[in-house]
Amino acid sequence: MDMKARIAQELKGRTPAEVVELVVYNCRSSDGEVEGLTEDYARLEVLSVVNVGLSSLAKLPPLPRLRKLEASDNAISGGLDALAERCPALTHLNLSGNRIKELSALEALQNLKGLRSLDLYSCEVSTAADYRENVFELLPQLTYLDGYDQEDNEAPESEGDDDDDDEAGPPGDEDDEEEDEEEDEEGSEGDDGEVGLSYLMKEGIQDEEDDGDYVEEVEEEEEEEEDGDVEAAAVGGEKRKRDADDEGDDDDDDE
Template sequence: MEMKKRISLELRNRNPAEVVALVVDNCRSSDGEVESLTDEYTGLEILSMVNVGLTSLSKLPSLPKLRKLEVSDNAISGGLDALAEKCPNLTYLNLSGNKIKELSSVEVLQNLKNLKSLDLYSCEVSTLDDYREGVFELLPQLTYLDGYDQEDNEVPDSEADNDDDDEAGPPGDEDEEDEDDEEGSEGDEDEVGLSYLMKEGIQDEEDDGDYVEEDEEEEEEEEEDGGLCLVSFKPDCRMKH
């Protein structure tokens, strides 16, 4: 899709001055310049034009409130001097994946007094031996280059995200604990069930024992009764003879 059409669609019937963030990634610029973006976008703070075929930013309109500019994966080799005049409040600039080869190409960014973070990752300039030292020397206002400061400390936002992940713990820990709890509960239920059955079995055996004892007592009583009958019968028989 062409950049002109994409920007028109992104407006969504709004007034350009009302647009705060504009993303036109992966569309195409017919002449390698910024197209259809005008000075009317006075409230724009975030602009993303990743992989749109840009070769220059010379036609970028005046965007006084722009803070963040994403133009990675284009073919920009120069023309960065226009940024200081048109985007004076820029604090973050991503130029990674462009055709910037020399430190002198980024020297013009020293006029962006509010620039705190610059990305030049995958640009040819980043392969130079004195790359990091040179950029920080040319741009004293800069705090982060490619996501790290001069002492190789990562951008705080990334550190905060990592801290949150660490506090949350490895994925699945909570599930494992829940599973352990469930298994423990099931085990307790099994133990209760077994103990109950064992008690029932013991009770049955005791009851059976009681029945056996009662039966034996009854048999003994019957034998005793039978003996008495025999004893009482025999004298009667003798008397008849």
């Protein structure tokens, strides 16, 4: 399939003005130039034309919002002047696996003031002595070259483009988590209430048992006192009887 037909297929019922990201693969440019892409793609922000047989970007249409261009594994050797004029918002450019041999071929990128990341991996220019130092000197606006900054710190994978989406998670997750937390809290309160009620009931039963023991002790003490009184009364009666008998005996003696 040629590149023009492949781009038309990728529309999938949309108009070119509605396309923000376009990925073109499994196709070939007939003359090594960009085909099927027009200035009607004015809202395009991400374009991927990997391994489609490009040798030049000279026919790239004006894409004022394009910020990321993936053009690796082609046969591009120069002609990068069109990028600064037609893609002024470009921040990421991947030219890995192309035929860029000389550092001078990159001079046209000096006019891309917003360019932050450039990939030239597997290009012949990347084998030159002091390659990294020379490229950073030529293009001071760069932060990352082949995925690393000047201090050899690796670039973040998303570089902030998709951080919000990654952190957000599927819709409704937060609500589900909040509901689960509320249910856990309610369950915990119910458990505490049940334990508290059981504890109070247990305490009440214990109090009743203690009161019963106390009543039994009081009753036993009262019974012991009553028995003592009866015994004392009996003893007193016997004493009175003996006293009366003694008095009778005294009367007899007097007679």
